[in-house]
Amino acid sequence: MTGEIDVLIVGSGAAGMLAAVVAAEAGQKTVLLSKGQVARSGATATITGDCSVDGRTCVELLGLKADRNDSPEDFFEDTVVGGKFLNDQRLVEDMIAQVGPLVKRMRDAGMRTGDPIRSPGHRTPRGVWISGMELMQALRKLMIKLDIKVREEFFVTDLLLNDGVVAGVAGIDQRTGEIVGLQAKSVVLATGGGMMIYPVQTAPEELTGDGHSMALRAGAELIDMEMVQFLPCTLMNPAIWRGIQFPWVMGPQSGIRAWLLNRFGERFMARWDPVNMEFATRDIISIACMKEIVEGRGGPQGGVFISWAHLPPDIIDFAATWYFRTHLKGNWIWEGFDFAELVDSIKKGRAIEVIPASHFFMGGVAIDRQCASRVPGLFACGEIAGGLHGANRLSGNASSQILVQGYGAGAAAAAYAAKNRHRDIPRAAWQCAREDLEAPLRRDSGVFPHEIKDELQRLANVKVGMLRSGESLEEAFAGVQKLRRESLPRLYCRSRERLYNKEWADAVECRSLLDTLEATTLSALRRQESRGAHYREDFPKQSNAEAPWNGIITLLGEKMIHARRATDTHRMAPPRDPAPAVKPA
């Protein structure tokens, strides 16, 4: 198929794939573009975990073993309390109300489900066990059945507008090496998070904040960009294991009492949460680990230690039979890795050095209940959309998000396309996008993409990571500006070949990463309190003196602007500090 496109979907995680299916079912000519391969890319591929559904729906609709007394109301409360009252409560309501039937639909399409587990922050078991790969296989079949056309390894770089309204997209078709502009009536962004701004990630390689950058440049708002979730205990070495959370899974995640230790052998969690210790929430453990590291109490590789030495080895072996039953293949093969040797050394009493890794973006494109951004014709769903999780996401709620919003965005983009016509792509917009893309191929010398990536990841990690202060954020902001001014205009690629040029893609990603990091830094700078995943050393407490607000980033000319917007709290009121007592004169 060539020719006219009604709805264009960008990204092929589960959110994008489901949006494509729904838009095509609504009768719109739908095309999906993905930087990766369909059903084999995005964070969705890495889900071997949970999808949150309230207990009552688990029992009554899905026939799973769960707590019948649990209710959508309790699920709502846990999500908003977990999000520290920054969630858009309308989006939370929709997610909770709609996820059950969508899980059922995906199960009918071939995805298996397992009885729910109870994850931190949920008062009862709501984490229906699913596999992201299975979910995408089911969606892939539906896409083929509906004859939805795709372009894979197509790197979308720009939204093209006509008078402020979406007219299409531009990008690099890596499989042919061409720069292509495509016209569409509506565009759905489903590009996932921006975890690659940090040097260690649990998340896949292609999640470089492209969607954040192009949405911002198109005039959309980014919300809650300061809220980044880290997973505390991931492996550091060897390089092949970097960012893999096996120690986390062998410890707090499974409920096994591993200890976190600094170089003095102190259980440093006692200083942060003496009751829960290593079972504190992820955000607190990540912050605590990082504090040990930056204050010089870490290990030789720059991490902290996790140890099982106080436990008899039998307990570790036994874990393989219960918790890991569904996760392990054979003898300690977890995901793609054989950890038998590592487990042996754990049983002999050796500690492992671990580090927090960037895991999830709570912030993203601001959307309404129809997944519409403020740019007409532009919709967003899944992890690229912000506002649902507030300051912290509960386990399993991302899977619920991708189903509910993927469905919603597909339906809304189709309805929009049905009512609107194609708009011309202004020649100037296309030329401008194209020239920017080609610039690194035209230069004969300059800065390599990896040099910019390394420097911005370093900045992000030490200054905008788990520990932040006004000073560190100002420094990061200055650092980003310097990279923008001095390095970005000198980006260059050694190879000018266009076909599948990875270095070229790296170069284009530098812009996305810088935009994403700048938005994160600016939002973090303006939030002078600590809340959820956002921890300021200079403002270590949550401030409940005023009503909760979300940070909104927009682009004014070349400059990013931050503004506050009151959070939607129509259903559950946030805690407020008592008004300060007026001192008698």
Added chain:
Amino acid sequence: MRVTLVRGPTPEGKTWTQSYDLLDLTGASVSNVLQYISRHIDGGVAYYLSCRRGLCAACVVRLEGRNEKACVVLAYDGIVIEPTQERLMIKDSVVHLGMPRESEYDTFGAAFRVGAGPGDD
């Protein structure tokens, strides 16, 4: 560490081999090595990398005659990295995987295009 890549295709559809001598990269996966070469030595080298943990299976390459996920195999001295199927080769170890060919949208009718040759519109 010596690493040899089977590269290609040439305009005639042929492949060639190219070797790289790398400093100490012990503990690196085959994917780490491909990325290192592409970023630091030879920007023309193509590779596919996504999940880095053996789940998406899109990084497959051929090693000693077997298809392996490049991100979960340790690189070693003398390794030869080949595409899984030369017939499906896009560039170097990147082959045409993913959706079936019939599902492909043909951008030929696209609003705008810049061809693979330099500067044509």
